[in-house]
Amino acid sequence: MTTERKPRKDAARNREAVLAAADALFAREGSPDDVTMADVAAAAGVGKATLFRAFGDRPGLLRALYEARLAPVREAIESGPPPLGPATPPRERVPALLDAVLCFKLDNRRLAVALEESGTNSPYQAAHYQRWHGLLRGVLEQVPGLPDGDFAAHALLAAVRADLVEHLAGRERMPRERMRERLAEFTARVLGTAPGTG
Amino acid sequence: MTTERKPRKDAARNREAVLAAADALFAREGSPDDVTMADVAAAAGVGKATLFRAFGDRPGLLRALYEARLAPVREAIESGPPPLGPATPPRERVPALLDAVLCFKLDNRRLAVALEESGTNSPYQAAHYQRWHGLLRGVLEQVPGLPDGDFAAHALLAAVRADLVEHLAGRERMPRERMRERLAEFTARVLGTAPGTG
DNA sequence: TTGCAAAGCGGACCCCGGGTCCGTATCGTT
DNA sequence: AACGATACGGACCCGGGGTCCGCTTTGCAA
Structure with a gap:
């Protein structure tokens, strides 16, 4: 040891x-x-x-900052109450998780962008991404009728990537609540729970 | 002039x-x-x-290379036959467009990654992204029941981002056909045309 | 063919940011 | 108080993007 x-x-x-x-x-x-x-x-x-x-090195500093900010969110997910915590049924937990990620990135835009672009290699090798993806994938696979949790998890997480969030919220001035709403709609469609689909 | x-x-x-x-x-x-x-x-x-x-500058070189490679695809989209061309009904054209983007990035992985990470600013300001987004958005908005073409276009394009494609195809060795299939499924879900949803 | 700008060439050079070295200062332990 | 271990800091190195300027090539015109 x-x-x-x-x-x-x-x-x-x-x-x-x-x-x-x-x-x-x-x-x-x-x-x-x-x-x-x-x-x-x-x-x-x-x-x-x-x-x-x-x-x-630089990525190390960014990571340290990021992890510090992220800690409360992780806490809420790993052992908190619904709708984020583990006791939540999958169909509700998926949108809650994505919303949490979105809010986190909205609150830490600069930092998140800096971190994603800092590594000489892709953000997909970063430990925190792997955690998000593993978690989301697991929850998705508990939803009946979803054929491929792996790809879907990647695709959904891609929708809340830091630079996209920064682009929409920062450059295009899309209001926070609007973004959350759009993301929720999108997620619902993927899950097959959209209002227009039934 | x-x-x-x-x-x-x-x-x-x-x-x-x-x-x-x-x-x-x-x-x-x-x-x-x-x-x-x-x-x-x-x-x-x-x-x-x-x-x-x-x-x-460096991004300029990358862009030039990229545009050159992209030209045939653009051609096929702007004035080609279905399912890529403008005569295609929206519900079919959306997946066809995304599939085309995916295939293009699979065929030009390194270049696409280099381009996305090259700019000092986000890829969302790049002209070619704006074109893809505008086009996809337009097509999406012709699909009845889709409330927000703008966000959906961003989110769908995010699913075929170069570094994600590189991660899945390169690092994780996911076969080309499998990726296309997964993307098609995902797109179908968003469009509300998924087999499991009906 | 030859003359001659203008357009283009190339590689030495500059700048700047990440990362390191090593002599010096601080800690904390006996 | 003293002394080894640990940490400090800023001068320094390196490598890559981007520029400068004296020289060469091109192409038009006489």
């Missing part, structure tokens, strides 16, 4: 400072890649090496 | 050489961004400046 030593307290403090600074910068700046690593280091009042030692 | 002068013939020749070289390199290399502009210039037997003069 890999014995995890606990970090020195200045290290921990710096780590927090960096996270806070990065958070603020991404919120403030227009485009994610206008924020350079040197910027973050400077804003945190820290040397570049400290930053890289703490997070490995 | 902007008077377009015709280029000198060595310029034209070089332009072709660059396109051919880039094409070959993207096909050969594993990852799109392993191919540098300098590589392309060298492979084409041309100076870097020539390359940049001809195409502006």
